[in-house]
Amino acid sequence: MVYKPVFTKTAQKSYFEHLEFLKQSYSEQAVALFVENVFKILDHLSKHSAMFPESSNFKKYRRALINRYTSMFYSISVIHHELVIHLFWNNKWNPKYLEYFLV
Numbered sequence: 001m002v003y004k005p006v007f008t009k010t011a012q013k014s015y016f017e018h019l020e021f022l023k024q025s026y027s028e029q030a031v032a033l034f035v036e037n038v039f040k041i042l043d044h045l046s047k048h049s050a051m052f053p054e055s056s057n058f059k060k061y062r063r064a065l066i067n068r069y070t071s072m073f074y075s076i077s078v079i080h081h082e083l084v085i086h087l088f089w090n091n092k093w094n095p096k097y098l099e100y101f102l103v
Contacts, residue, residue: 003049003076005042005083010101011072014088018031018070037066049076057095058102061086073102 007015015038022030041064044051052064055073064072066088073087087101 001081003046003081003083005046006077007085010084010087010089015099018088028087033065035071035095038072041066041072042083046073049083053101058098066096073098078086 018034019031022034045064050062052062055061055063058073060072061075062073066072069091071089071091072085072101073089075084075086076082077084087098089098091099
């Protein structure tokens with residue numbers, strides 16, 4: 001079964017914020033690599049939706065590691081055959097703030 005990725009507004013906002021941060025702090029190459037990694041992971045997830053573990057604190061969500069600095073939180077909607085992308089998260093940030101985004 002193939003799952004279609006669907007981005008929440010929070011996911012869209014956090015995705016573009018990460019892109020802007022990479023562009024300002026690093027280079028266009030860093031942006032391109034990030035985008036490439038996200039698309040590769042989404043491609044794998046579309047075929048193997050449960051390949052990443054559940055988040056230890058938020059069982060409703062799964063955490064995909066994009067790179068060592070960024071994670072993507074998603075959930076699986078079996079009924080609609082969708083991967084609901086909820087958030088892109090900088091792994092250096094304090095995890096206690098995740099609850100404000102993943103509620």
